[in-house]
Amino acid sequence: MSGMSRIVKTISSVAFPFVLIYGLYIIAHGHLTPGGGFQGGAVAASGCAMILVAYGSIWTMNKIKEKHLSVFESLGAIGFIGLAFFGLIFGAVFFNNYLVGNNYFFGEVARGAANINTAGVIPLMNFAVGLKVIAGLFGIVLVMAYATSKKEEETK
Amino acid sequence: MITWESFLETFETGSGFWNPLIWITAIIVAFLIIYILRGYGKKEYKENTEQTKVFLSGNPEYEKEQMHIKGSNVYWGFTESLKWVYKTLDKMHTGNVSDYILWFVIIMGILFILVGVI
Amino acid sequence: MNIEHLSQTLLTHSPALIVAVPLLGAFLTPLISRINDKLRNVFVILTAGLTGFLVLLLSYDVLINGNIHTYIFGSQDIGSPVVRILFEVDGMNAFMIIIGAILVFVAVVYSWAFMKENTGLDKYYTLILLMAAGMFGMMLTGDMFNFFVFLEITSISSCALIAFWTNKGKAVEAGFKYIVISTIGALFILLAIAILYGQYNALNMAVLADSIQYTFLDKIAFVLLIAGLAMKAGIVPMHMWLPDAYGRAPSSVTIVLIGTTQASLYALFRVCFTIYGNSLTAPLKQIGSVTITLNGLLGTFIVMLAIITIIVGVFMALKQTNFKRIIAFAAIAEIGYIFLAVGAGLWALGSDHGMMALKGGVFHIINDALDVGLLFLVAGAIYYATKETSLNRMGGLARNMKYTTIFFLIGLLAVSGMPPMNGFASKLLIYESIYLINPILAIVAILCSILLLAVFVKVFYSAFLGPKIPRFNDVKEVPKSMLIAMGLIACVIIFFGLFPDLIVNNIVEPAANALANNSNYISQIVGGS
Amino acid sequence: MIYNIPFIAVAALIMIGLYAVIFKRNLIKMVIGITLIESGVNLFLITLGYREGSTAPIYTNSPGGVMSLPVPQALTLTSIVIGVAVLALMLSLIIHIYRHYGTLDVRKIGREDEE
Numbered sequence: 001m002s003g004m005s006r007i008v009k010t011i012s013s014v015a016f017p018f019v020l021i022y023g024l025y026i027i028a029h030g031h032l033t034p035g036g037g038f039q040g041g042a043v044a045a046s047g048c049a050m051i052l053v054a055y056g057s058i059w060t061m062n063k064i065k066e067k068h069l070s071v072f073e074s075l076g077a078i079g080f081i082g083l084a085f086f087g088l089i090f091g092a093v094f095f096n097n098y099l100v101g102n103n104y105f106f107g108e109v110a111r112g113a114a115n116i117n118t119a120g121v122i123p124l125m126n127f128a129v130g131l132k133v134i135a136g137l138f139g140i141v142l143v144m145a146y147a148t149s150k151k152e153e154e155t156k
Numbered sequence: 157m158i159t160w161e162s163f164l165e166t167f168e169t170g171s172g173f174w175n176p177l178i179w180i181t182a183i184i185v186a187f188l189i190i191y192i193l194r195g196y197g198k199k200e201y202k203e204n205t206e207q208t209k210v211f212l213s214g215n216p217e218y219e220k221e222q223m224h225i226k227g228s229n230v231y232w233g234f235t236e237s238l239k240w241v242y243k244t245l246d247k248m249h250t251g252n253v254s255d256y257i258l259w260f261v262i263i264m265g266i267l268f269i270l271v272g273v274i
Numbered sequence: 275m276n277i278e279h280l281s282q283t284l285l286t287h288s289p290a291l292i293v294a295v296p297l298l299g300a301f302l303t304p305l306i307s308r309i310n311d312k313l314r315n316v317f318v319i320l321t322a323g324l325t326g327f328l329v330l331l332l333s334y335d336v337l338i339n340g341n342i343h344t345y346i347f348g349s350q351d352i353g354s355p356v357v358r359i360l361f362e363v364d365g366m367n368a369f370m371i372i373i374g375a376i377l378v379f380v381a382v383v384y385s386w387a388f389m390k391e392n393t394g395l396d397k398y399y400t401l402i403l404l405m406a407a408g409m410f411g412m413m414l415t416g417d418m419f420n421f422f423v424f425l426e427i428t429s430i431s432s433c434a435l436i437a438f439w440t441n442k443g444k445a446v447e448a449g450f451k452y453i454v455i456s457t458i459g460a461l462f463i464l465l466a467i468a469i470l471y472g473q474y475n476a477l478n479m480a481v482l483a484d485s486i487q488y489t490f491l492d493k494i495a496f497v498l499l500i501a502g503l504a505m506k507a508g509i510v511p512m513h514m515w516l517p518d519a520y521g522r523a524p525s526s527v528t529i530v531l532i533g534t535t536q537a538s539l540y541a542l543f544r545v546c547f548t549i550y551g552n553s554l555t556a557p558l559k560q561i562g563s564v565t566i567t568l569n570g571l572l573g574t575f576i577v578m579l580a581i582i583t584i585i586v587g588v589f590m591a592l593k594q595t596n597f598k599r600i601i602a603f604a605a606i607a608e609i610g611y612i613f614l615a616v617g618a619g620l621w622a623l624g625s626d627h628g629m630m631a632l633k634g635g636v637f638h639i640i641n642d643a644l645d646v647g648l649l650f651l652v653a654g655a656i657y658y659a660t661k662e663t664s665l666n667r668m669g670g671l672a673r674n675m676k677y678t679t680i681f682f683l684i685g686l687l688a689v690s691g692m693p694p695m696n697g698f699a700s701k702l703l704i705y706e707s708i709y710l711i712n713p714i715l716a717i718v719a720i721l722c723s724i725l726l727l728a729v730f731v732k733v734f735y736s737a738f739l740g741p742k743i744p745r746f747n748d749v750k751e752v753p754k755s756m757l758i759a760m761g762l763i764a765c766v767i768i769f770f771g772l773f774p775d776l777i778v779n780n781i782v783e784p785a786a787n788a789l790a791n792n793s794n795y796i797s798q799i800v801g802g803s
Numbered sequence: 804m805i806y807n808i809p810f811i812a813v814a815a816l817i818m819i820g821l822y823a824v825i826f827k828r829n830l831i832k833m834v835i836g837i838t839l840i841e842s843g844v845n846l847f848l849i850t851l852g853y854r855e856g857s858t859a860p861i862y863t864n865s866p867g868g869v870m871s872l873p874v875p876q877a878l879t880l881t882s883i884v885i886g887v888a889v890l891a892l893m894l895s896l897i898i899h900i901y902r903h904y905g906t907l908d909v910r911k912i913g914r915e916d917e918e
Contacts, residue, residue, distance in 0.1 A: 033861060038884050070304060074400075077301035081294060087348070094290035095348040140891045147898055158338070158780060167699060167775040169706050170630050176694035176772050224743065227665025227736035228595045231728070235593055245590060249514055252909050253454045253833065254825045259511045260458070261821065264501040270575055271568075272558065273493045419878055426885045430892060437896055443903035447913035450830070450896045457837055457889050458824065464882060465817075465844050471875070472851040 003056030012054040019047030027130035031119035037129025044130070045137035052138075057145035066146075069139040076132025083121050083128065097121050281331070288332040289345040289361040292371065293411045295325050296378075300403035307396035315386050318399045322382040325406070329375035336368035337784045342798045344416070362416030362480065364795050365784030369636065370413040370540045372781070373643045376766065377533040378406040384651060384759035385526040387752070388658055398438060404431040405530055412537040416799070418467045418477045421541060422460060425506075428534045429456035436523040436531075448515075448522035455515045459502040466498035479549055480799035483792055488553035488568075499545045506538035509613060510583040513606050517590075520602035525654025528598070529647040532605070536639055539609070543616065543789055546572070551792035554623060573621025577711075580617050581718060583610030588725045592732075595665045597656065600733055601649045604689060604726060608642040611635075614719060615704045618711050623790070627710045632786040634703030637778060641688070641696045641770065648685040648763045649730075652678055655752045655760065656737065665736045672738040674749040679738050681760045686734055688767050690727035696767050699774035809850040816843030830900065830907045834893050841886045848875045848882070 003009070023044030030036030052060045087096030100120030166175040201207060210217050217223070235242060284291070299321030307314040335341055343363040381402065389395060408428030415421050433456070437449025471477055473492065474485050486492060505512040516535075520528050547554075554569040587607030594600045615635030622628030655678050662668055672679040688695035701723060709716040751757070770777050788795065816839050823836025852875030858866060860873040897907065904912045 034859070036880075038880070042887075071308075074301040074304045078298065078305075081298045081301065084294065085298070088287060088290075093346070093348060094287065094294065097348060137887075140895075144891075144895060144898065147895075158776070162776050162779070163773050165775040167778065169703050170627060171706055172702070174693075174699060174702055174774065176699075176774065179694055180772075224669040224740040225736065227668070227732065230732040230736055231592060238589075241589060242593060245586065245593075248511065248586075249590070251514070251518075251913060253451045254828070254909060256451065256455055256512065256514050257458060257821070258825050259514070260455075260501065260505050261825070263504070263512060264462075264497060267497040267501055267575075268494075270571060271493050271497055273490070273497065419881075423881060423885070426889070430885075430888055433892060433896075437899070440899050443900070443915065444913050446896055446899040446903060450893065450900060453889065453893055453896065454824070454833065454837065457893075458840065461837075461840050461844050465847065468844065468848050468851060468875075468878075471878075477874075 003059060004054050009054050012050050016047050016051055019050065020044050023047060023134075024130075027126055028123065030126040031122045037126040038133050040126075041130040041133025042137060044134045045141070048134070048138040049141045052142060052145055057142065057149045060142060061146050064142070066139055066143055069135045069142070072135035073132050073139065076128045076130070076135060079128030079131070080125055083125055087121070099124075284328065285331055285335055287345070288328045289343055289363055289414055290347065292325055292328050292332065292414065293361075293407050295328065296321060296403045296407040296410065300400045300407060303399045303403065304396045307399070311395070314396065314399065318403065319379075319382050319386075321403060322379045322406070325410070326375040326379045329371045329410075332363060333368035333372050336363055337365060337781055340784065342794060344798055359420055360416050360478070360799075361414045362795065362798065363414060364798075365786075365788035366540065366543065366636075367414055369640070369781060369785035370537065371410060373536060373640050374406070374409050374413060374533045376763070377529050377643060377647060378402075378409075380647065380651070380759045380762055381526045381529045383762070384529070384654070384756050386755040388526050388654055388756055389524065392438075394438075398435070401431045401435050402527065402530060405435065405534065409530070409534050409537050412534075413540055416479050418470065418479060418482065420477075422464050422467060425456075425460050425463070425538070425541075428537070429453065429460065429506075432519075432527070432531055432534055435527040436519050438524055438527065439522075442522070444518075445522040448518035451515050452519045456506060459505045462498045463502040466495040466502070469495040469498075478799060479544065480796045483549045483551060484796045484800045486550060486553060488550070488556065492550075492553075496545075496550055500542065503538050503542040503545065504579075507535055507542060508606055508609055509579055510586045510606065510610070513583065513587070516606055517594075517599050517602035520605065520650070521596060521598040525598075525650050525657070528650045528654075532643050532647055532650075535609075536643055539612065539639065546620065547789045548792040548795055554620075569620050569623045573617050573619075573623075576613055576617030576620060577715065580610045580613035581715060583607065583613060584719065584722045588722045588729065591729045592725065596663055597653045597665055597668075597733065597737065598650065598663065600665075600729060601646060601653055604649070604729060605642070605646045607722065607726060608638070608646060608689065611701065611704060611719070612638050612642060614708060614715070618704075618708050619790075621711060622707075627707045629786065629790060630703055631707035631711075632789055633778060633782050634700050634707055636786045636789070637700040637782045638697075638704060640781075641700050641767075644763055644767050644770070645685055645689040645695075645697055648681060648760060648767065649689060651756070651760045651763065652682045652685060655756055658752055658756065659749050660746060665733065668737040669740040669746075670738075670742045671746060671749065673742055674746060675738075675751050677751060677757055678760070681764050682734065682738065684764045684767060686727075686730040688771070690730060691723045692727065694771045696770035696774070696777075699771065699778070806855075809846060813843045813847040813850070816840070816846065828909050830897050830909060830912075833909070834890070834897070837893070838886070838890060841882070845879045845882055845886075848879045851875045 023040045023042075023046075026035035026040030026043055027037055028040075030040065084095045087098055088094045090096070091098035097120040164177065166173050299318065303314060303318060306317050332343065336343060343361075345361040345363075347359045347361075382399075385398070385402070389398060392398070405428055408424045408431065411424030412421060412428060415424060429452070433449050433453040436452055437446045439445045467477070469491050470482055473487075473489070473495075474482055476482055476485065508516040520531060523531060550568075554572075555567055557565045557567055558571070559566045584607050587603050587605075587610055591600050591603035591607065594603060612635050615631045615638060619628045619632035619635060622631065655675070656668070656671065657663055659675060659678075660668065660671070684695065688697045691697040691701035701719075705716050705720060708719060820836045820839030820841075820843060823839060824833050827833055827836065852872035854869050854871050857869040857871040860870040860876070900912055901907060906912065
């Protein structure tokens with residue numbers, strides 16, 4: 001894939017931040033509303049995939065290396081399992097929600113029903129999963145697009 | 157707890173028993189007897205003489221690689237005489253994923269009938 | 275913190291740690307491999323070693339002291355374990371994780387030299403640790419849906435590993451077949467889990483086992499579970515994926531694949547004996563004066579399938595010329611022996627010789643894993659040294675590879691059930707118990723065992739014996755790490771062979787008891803029985 | 804009767820999926836069949852959790868009353884995540900297979916002889 005017309009490129013550049021913000025919103029509110037790490041990550045990764053389609057895989061491959069994405073992916077997974085291990089250290093049980101009821105991370109963001117600080121480690125785990133899903137899904141799409149485009153080049 | 161004596165116990169199987177340590181002792185004794193008998197062998201055998209050369213009923217010796225019987229030729233007679241079995245088996249192993257799933261569905265159907273769902 | 279306290283803490287948390295340590299190691303591996311390759315190898319071996327240590331700690335406590343461990347995630351209160359995700363370890367689970375630990379450790383040690391010349395090794399090690407974590411999860415979990423998740427983790431990572439040599443078309447094709455098979459099997463298992471959940475509003479195995487009624491829907495779920503898990507375990511005629519997957523994967527992957535196959539086998543036993551354990555002996559139908567019970571019906575069917583499995587496995591193995599495919603078909607035959615014993619045990623549930631058959635079957639699980647694993651490692655060593663997979667192009671290798679030949683001989687004797695190896699003890703149990711049920715079946719089983727010996731004698735003759743072939747003049751013995759890995763398994767085989775009574779009394783019997791009697795497993799969670 | 808329609812749809816989806824896997828010779832179509840089976844199973848899980856006249860199981864600003872079961876939804880979500888991974892893996896394997904054999908016919912792949 002070698003990229004599309006200028007109109008598509010411009011429109012997707014404009015839409016990309018909104019898609020990304022929406023995905024991050026879903027990740028951050030995963031414990032309050034439907035959504036969570038995977039869903040938000042999938043939304044954000046689809047935004048990245050839109051850029052990939054608009055600009056072509058070779059251009060994108062020059063900007064972001066698949067190697068860096070895999071590092072982010074493992075960081076996300078390590079974050080998730082690390083939080084579970086912290087549960088073992090601080091709360092005496094694996095996966096223990098040792099942060100619940102404390103104000104270490106978020107404080108009182110918004111009083112009322114949408115208070116983000118109600119779930120302890122679950123938002124943190126959502127962030128970790130979101131990071132992993134964004135990096136992983138985008139990595140899959142990127143590598144697949146790159147592999148198929150290389151095939152096209154060969155046949156041409 | 158595991159004690160040292162439990163290493164030596166005989167393995168009871170209900171109607172029989174099996175003790176590998178006794179078996180190994182017996183095998184060692186047998187090998188000793190074989191070794192002693194071997195000592196009575198012929199004295200005139202000598203290495204690197206005419207005696208140790210390959211003899212193929214007077215035919216010339218082939219190259220080393222041709223002399224070795226290949227893997228697919230071992231048990232040729234067995235596979236040849238059981239050709240009818242292998243024909244059905246080969247027909248079964250098509251190598252298509254779809255057929256693997258078909259077998260799965262068939263077995264599921266048989267189990268359904270057996271358990272009494274259908 | 276003194277040693278005793280530490281070991282007590284480790285023991286309490288070991289069910290979770292056995293899964294968590296390989297999982298954490300898997301995701302740390304790509305980061306560490308950016309520093310240094312050797313460091314990564316050492317790290318992976320240390321991870322596998324630590325997991326193995328935890329496994330030994332846990333299974334010693336479960337098997338020798340007879341405790342049942344439960345581990346509830348995320349909460350300290352045991353008050354409401356029913357709604358939580360939990361791990362439950364009784365004799366059978368503890369028995370299975372020993373196999374898994376041995377196989378994973380050996381595979382990791384073996385990979386050091388075997389996979390050295392490949393690229394993408396950080397992904398390889400990540401996937402192999404993920405596969406180990408999934409396998410341990412399958413063996414430990416006490417929750418049906420959790421089991422499905424671990425099953426899928428295992429099958430995804432193992433599929434990627436089967437197709438690791440992507441430059442070979444057949445390897446990719448085998449990986450595709452494996453993922454299709456395992457996904458469809460897993461989806462039907464999920465359907466069954468959903469049916470059970472809809473009926474009893476529970477996903478916990480012990481709660482399900484306690485409340486199962488054997489209604490019409492339960493029968494459907496039962497069939498779906500049995501068929502899906504049997505396909506994953508490789509029963510004829512659903513075995514065809516197995517030679518492809520075993521034969522095309524790198525040897526170090528194959529040995530872990532054996533473990534995952536046996537994890538599915540374990541799940542099959544768990545479903546049969548524990549979840550549906552209460553309805554096994556209930557009368558189904560009355561024809562004349564004969565009462566048909568589920569265990570009799572199912573036992574007969576399983577024995578029939580097992581005999582077909584043994585025969586097909588052995589006959590196909592006799593015909594193959596690819597080294598690893600021969601061993602794969604022999605592995606199918608070995609799984610047939612396990613099923614034969616378990617079918618006999620099911621058929622004669624509760625009686626003495628039924629118990630003996632179960633013991634033989636359970637003992638044969640670990641023997642099969644070790645014997646077939648050793649043979650696969652030898653096949654990998656030969657591939658490493660000569661780059662040949664076909665028996666037609668081998669010969670006279672015993673002159674160059676002395677230790678490998680010895681290890682192959684040990685594996686050959688063990689897999690065909692010759693004394694004094696471990697295969698003999700378990701097959702003796704199986705033959706005797708089967709003989710009490712039907713003498714003809716025992717004769718067929720013994721004949722097939724002899725044929726299995728013939729198969730491996732053929733391999734031994736055409737690969738290791740014969741005149742020295744000039745092409746292999748500069749073939750050398752394989753590197754040390756591979757020899758150590760093979761030696762490790764060979765030592766375990768000989769140990770098991772020399773002290774069968776010790777193994778059966780201390781390891782196998784608790785596992786067989788856990789299978790035959792599910793009340794302890796249930797009462798640990800539900801409370802009172 | 805109207806409440807049985809989802810279950811009929813589940814059975815139909817699984818049957819169509821199995822048909823596609825067993826009788827279609829194109830690898831891509833087989834993958835489509837597998838995804839059909841998967842959606843059938845997911846639909847079954849979702850249908851199990853539904854209660855008549857219920858609301859979504861969200862406590863924030865909930866109107867009260869009957870809620871549908873949250874557990875089957877969580878299970879479905881997990882199953883979807885796994886499905887995505889499996890789908891990606893299968894498609895990438897198909898790319899590799901197409902590179903090696905130049906065809907997607909299931910009868911023609913992996914047939915080369917090897918000594």
